[in-house]
Amino acid sequence: MKKLQMILLLLLMNCASGPVGGLLFTNYEYAGEVNPDSSIPILAEAKGCQFSLLGLFSIGDSSAGQIASNVGIRRIATIDHSTISILHVLFVRNCTIITGATY
Amino acid sequence: MKCKSKEVLTARRVSFLDRINKIYRIKLQRFQALFILLILINFSSCITTISPGIIFNNTAEHVYKDRTTSQLGSGRIMKMEKSCTYNSIVFAFFYHGKVASAASIAREGGITKIGVVDYSSFNILSPLFYSNCIIVWGDIE
Numbered sequence: 742m743k744k745l746q747m748i749l750l751l752l753l754m755n756c757a758s759g760p761v762g763g764l765l766f767t768n769y770e771y772a773g774e775v776n777p778d779s780s781i782p783i784l785a786e787a788k789g790c791q792f793s794l795l796g797l798f799s800i801g802d803s804s805a806g807q808i809a810s811n812v813g814i815r816r817i818a819t820i821d822h823s824t825i826s827i828l829h830v831l832f833v834r835n836c837t838i839i840t841g842a843t844y
Numbered sequence: 845m846k847c848k849s850k851e852v853l854t855a856r857r858v859s860f861l862d863r864i865n866k867i868y869r870i871k872l873q874r875f876q877a878l879f880i881l882l883i884l885i886n887f888s889s890c891i892t893t894i895s896p897g898i899i900f901n902n903t904a905e906h907v908y909k910d911r912t913t914s915q916l917g918s919g920r921i922m923k924m925e926k927s928c929t930y931n932s933i934v935f936a937f938f939y940h941g942k943v944a945s946a947a948s949i950a951r952e953g954g955i956t957k958i959g960v961v962d963y964s965s966f967n968i969l970s971p972l973f974y975s976n977c978i979i980v981w982g983d984i985e
Contacts, residue, residue: 791893801903806960816919833895
């Protein structure tokens with residue numbers, strides 16, 4: 742029973758949102774989305790994060806639209822992500838990084 | 845006398861084994877409680893967030909429904925319009941709150957060109973009360 746539980750735990754290790762996740766520590770960036778309109782120049786960059794503690798409390802705004810609005814990016818060219826997690830669910834930080842034009 | 849001492853010994857052994865059994869049961873129960881908690885964390889996906897909080901969650905993020913459709917458009921980030929669904933496990937089987945498509949949200953807010961579609965999630969003691977919102981940013985011209 743314990744073995745089965747451990748296997749299930751390993752299979753369910755998906756709290757880090759990226760393609761891979763480390764059980765003890767995770768820190769990397771990964772690609773999200775590129776605007777189909779390729780004429781948008783990359784003139785500015787902004788980042789927004791959300792934080793999770795023990796999987797019990799989560800707060801933060803990492804929505805692309807809000808981040809763009811905060812820094813004055815009018816058209817989004819790319820959306821990327823970064824994640825940091827310590828001890829799987831003890832602390833997780835998921836960020837959205839956007840680039841785009843300010844006009 | 846011999847019979848009595850044997851009885852006493854067997855009684856002691858039984859009580860000792862009982863104690864071990866109790867301790868083992870408590871430890872097993874603790875482990876199972878932790879296991880159930882972790883399962884809950886992974887299955888608390890009534891909300892769309894990438895890092896759900898079981899007790900309290902108030903997050904907004906860019907979520908990908910699938911990789912075949914883009915959630916970015918050529919519209920400028922000028923105006924935001926939001927549509928939310930509210931639900932609870934108490935009545936989830938009977939009712940699911942207001943649901944709106946990105947197009948209808950944009951139409952309601954007078955957005956003519958969609959710039960980006962985001963999601964926000966809120967819950968208290970998930971899944972006792974949870975709310976998902978679709979946020980549409982776009983151009984009003």
